[in-house]
Structures are given as C-alpha cells and as structure tokens.
C-alpha cells in the first residue's frame with residue numbers, strides 16, 4: 001500500500017497527517033498563505049522573477065526552469081491562456097506524483113493558483129492518468145473544496161482574479177505524458193504528439209497559449225513564496241536547488257519514497273536510506289530516474305543525484321524513479337522488458353520510432369533466447385543511434401537511451417548470451 | 432437512445448466546462464463505459480452526435496486508449512503489472528500462477544466470463560510490488576496466496 005515517504009522534508013512533511021488532505025486542515029498547517037500573498041501583494045512579473053531566481057527546475061523529466069517557462073507565455077495577447085498540470089505519471093519506476101495527488105492535493109492546487117496569477121491564465125487543466133482512479137478522486141474532492149471556499153472561480157480569494165480548474169482523466173496511454181500528446185488527449189483526440197514549433201506557449205491547449213508543468217513542480221511553489229529564495233537554495237546544489245521525492249524500487253530492503261535534496265549521492269539513497277540489497281547480495285546496476293534514463297553500474301553509484309553530475313555519466317535525473325538490480329539480474333532480460341514497453345507504447349507517427357522500437361525489441365528477445373548473432377549488438381547500436389533526435393517527440397530518444405546505456409555498461413551480458421547460445425543467469429528474475 | 436438520461440445530462444454538464452465540447456469526450460467515454468461496460472457502436476453513434484464528430488472518429492479514440500473497449504467485457508478486469516520494478520520482485524511468477532489458478536492464458540477471459548486476466552505496464556506502485564489492478568482498484572504487496580484469495584472473492 002502507498003506509504004508516506006520514509007524521509008520527509010518540506011513537501012511531504014505532513015503526508016502522514018490526514019488533516020493535510022482537507023482544505024481546513026491544510027490551512028491550519030499554514031496552507032494557502034502563499035497564494036494569498038502572491039495574489040494580493042505580488043505582481044505577476046515579480047513572481048516570474050522570483051521563481052526564475054529560485055532555480056526551480058521541472059520535476060516531470062526534462063528539468064527545465066519553471067520561471068523561464070512562465071516567461072514564455074505571451075503578454076500582449078488577448079487570447080485566453082491556460083495552464084496544464086501533468087499528472088500522467090506513467091514513466092516506469094515513478095510513483096511520486098501519486099502520493100502528491102493523494103496526500104498533497106491542496107499543496108499542488110495552491111501552486112497552481114500562484115502560477116495562474118503569474119501567467120494570467122484563465123484555467124488549469126489537471127490531466128491525471130486513467131488508472132489513478134483514487135488519486136483523481138482525491139484531487140476532485142480538493143478542487144470542489146477550494147471552489148466552495150472561493151479560492152477558484154470568478155473572484156479567486158476575493159481579488160477579482162478569475163481562474164477555473166478542470167480535471168481530466170486519461171485512459172491508459174504512456175505517450176499522453178509527453179506534453180503535446182497530453183494536449184491532444186485533453187482535446188478529446190488520440191494522444192499523438194504534435195510537431196513543434198509551434199510550442200505550447202504559442203499554441204497549446206485548445207489552440208491557446210499554454211504552460212505545462214508537473215504535479216511536483218507546482219507543489220514546490222508555495223514554499224518558495226513563503227520562505228524565500230535563500231531558504232529554498234539551501235537545499236540541493238547550486239544548479240539544482242530544492243528537494244525531490246525519490247522513488248526507490250527493485251532489489252532493496254526498504255523500497256519506498258524518500259524526499260531528499262537534489263545532489264544526494266545515489267549510493268546514499270540506495271544503501272543508507274533504502275537499506276541496500278537484502279540477502280547479502282551485491283548491486284549490479286541502478287536506473288537512476290525512470291526507465292528512459294540510462295543505467296549506472298555498481299562502480300558509479302557515488303554520483304550526486306542532480307543533472308549536472310548525472311549528465312557526466314551519460315544519464316539524467318528524469319523523474320527520480322530509482323530501480324535497483326542485484327547481482328543475479330540478467331541485463332538482457334532488463335533490455336527485453338524495456339524494449340517491449342517502448343515498442344508497445346510508441347504512438348506510431350514516426351517511422352524511426354515505430355520501426356526502431358520494434359526492431360530493438362525483436363533483436364533483444366532473440367539474444368535473450370540464445371538465438372542472437374555477433375552482429376546484433378552493432379545493429380542495436382545503429383538502430384538506437386538513428387532514433388535519437390530525429391522524431392516528433394522525445395519518446396524515441398527515451399526508447400534509445402536505456403538500450404544504449406545497457407550496452408555501454410553491460411555488453412558482456414549480451415556477448416555471453418550470444419556466445420553461449422543461452423541465458424547464463426539462472427538465478428535472475430523470471431521473464 | 433442507448434445512453435441514459437442521467438448520463439446524458441452529466442455529459443452535457445461536462446461539456447459546459449471546457450473551451451471546446453470535445454474536451455469532455457474522454458470523460459463522456461468513461462461515463463458511458465461505466466454504464467454499459469464498453470463503448471458499443473450504438474453508443475459511439477450517439478457520442479458522435481453529441482460531440483458533432485463522425486462515428487469513426489469516436490471509434491478511433493476508443494481504440495487508441497487501453498482503458499476503452501469496443502466489445503463487451505468480462506465482469507472484472509485483472510491486470511498484473513509486469514514492468515521492470517514489479518518483474519524484479521516476482522510479478523511474472525505471480526502472473527503465471529494466476530493463469531493456472533484461473534485456467535486462462537493472459538490476456539484472456541475465464542470460461543464463465545467472470546474475469547479477464549491480463550498484464551499491464553507500470554501502474555505507479557513500484558515499491559509495493561508485485562501488484563495488480565482490479566477494475567479501478569489497486570492491490571499491492573501481493574504474494575500468490577493473497578492474490579488468489581482476492582480473485583476468489585470477486586463477485587459474479
């Protein structure tokens with residue numbers, strides 16, 4: 001069952017407290033003061049500058065500056081502007097947004113209200129993956145409470161500012177997490193990503209200027225308003241400030257959520273917080289940020305979990321979903337699961353992606369069965385290379401990177417399958 | 432009319448909340464499916480009228496999303512997550528045992544139409560693996576015995 005984080009900080013401090021899930025309780029614990037301050041004492045420009053200066057980066061995967069994104073919204077434009085809250089969370093290994101929705105919906109809504117004022121948005125669309133039925137119920141209840149209290153609607157907090165919030169439930173498609181796939185889905189269409197440009201800031205939801213941010217990104221905002229930039233920047237690294245919620249899964253003693261400053265060494269999260277691998281076994285590899293992010297071998301786990309350091313190791317923070325694999329693990333099986341997922345979820349618009357994900361999966365499965373050829377590894381690398389930076393959306397890159405990562409650090413597993421014509425890891429997890 | 436009056440008025444209320452009517456289409460499909468179990472051709476025709484689309488466009492949307500069905504469904508949908516975090520913790524063994532417990536091969540329905548057993552990609556329950564989704568509920572931290580008894584207790 002979903003559990004409060006084992007290590008908490010400002011975002012998740014009250015997640016164990018049922019009070020925090022109700023509007024009254026949230027306010028008793030200091031909630032909605034930041035929104036009141038923003039709407040009554042701060043100009044939109046001040047807010048944009050503040051969030052820019054805070055260094056807050058998106059927590060949905062790409063790590064782009066939230067304040068910068070807000071500043072892209074056109075100012076001299078009569079069209080209504082919109083915000084989107086991306087709660088599609090389907091990146092394998094990620095489960096932090098789920099608890100933010102279930103236990104921290106008002107915190108997220110407060111961040112949304114502040115963002116709305118800063119960008120002059122008329123409405124926010126919260127897009128929640130269809131399988132998150134209970135989390136969506138929690139959000140809808142919180143939205144209704146906030147409307148009732150007059151925090152949303154025609155005269156938000158009595159300031160004359162008007163802002164509406166709508167909740168849309170998805171229906172099972174990973175690609176709807178990509179921001180323009182999400183926009184299509186929001187409009188009642190197939191969730192196929194759009195060609196860019198135009199970018200969402202010019203042509204977004206229902207054709208209007210739109211900014212998309214992740215659930216967690218919004219949730220940081222009230223804290224920055226309440227306690228200031230210096231306070232916020234005391235967490236994390238110079239380039240990657242604040243905390244994030246790491247989700248640890250796989251072969252560890254204490255799988256779960258951990259809210260820690262960005263820049264916390266991966267080894268500290270895996271071995272100290274999550275208790276390391278049970279049964280006296282050793283770690284073989286760790287995926288640091290959701291399935292799209294390349295794996296790290298046991299020797300590289302001292303890396304601080306912030307993009308400026310992870311990039312040096314050819315990987316990224318992604319969603320902070322950390323998957324730990326012990327020494328029994330067959331990395332070709334891992335590649336098989338990963339390539340199957342991307343083959344299954346490709347929306348099919350781009351040839352390189354549709355065909356490339358299919359080929360990669362076919363070749364990997366062949367190698368796993370012991371029917372691979374020496375040349376297969378080169379073909380895999382060739383296909384993966386051609387998928388990068390050549391498609392409508394970053395899904396194809398996200399499909400190529402993990403396979404490249406596995407071949408970079410664990411090519412001996414692939415070679416052993418091909419040479420021995422069978423899987424040499426009898427104790428590995430079952431496929 | 433196949434879509435009932437109350438559902439129809441809920442759909443109309445949803446449409447009013449979006450800048451363009453089609454913004455309410457996914458919600459409408461969820462509502463229709465909750466009432467009928469799937470989005471039938473007749474329902475699609477009515478949805479097409481409501482949203483001023485062609486029926487084929489409605490069916491295209493239905494077929495794009497894993498959670499929408501164009502055919503009658505088993506009473507309960509059971510999906511075992513087989514993505515990496517769950518597989519590392521025995522999800523595939525669990526699925527195989529549930530297959531033999533129910534006498535079906537996933538994806539497939541039991542002979543009495545009570546259960547559809549399938550596998551699904553990551554459901555955001557990675558630390559509580561293995562897990563399964565039954566209809567709109569999650570069952571986490573499973574072992575084989577626990578999972579079997581949950582399946583056995585599902586209604587007709």
Ligand SMILES: Cc1cc2nc3c(=O)[nH]c(=O)nc-3n(C[C@H](O)[C@H](O)[C@H](O)COP(=O)(O)O)c2cc1C
Pocket residue numbers: 057058059060061062063064086087088089090091174175176177178179180212213214215217218393394395398
């Ligand atoms: C294939 C793909 C899937 C994505 N899935 C998600 C997702 O489930 N949730 C999310 O917040 N961002 C996801 N993103 C990133 C979004 O496109 C977008 O960058 C993000 O929502 C922006 O919010 P942020 O700046 O606050 O991170 C995905 C991107 C790609 C390419």
Ligand code: SF4
Pocket residue numbers: 175192193345346347348349350351353354391392393394395396
């Ligand atoms: S890269 Fe893949 S998922 Fe993205 S638009 Fe192209 S085919 Fe679709």
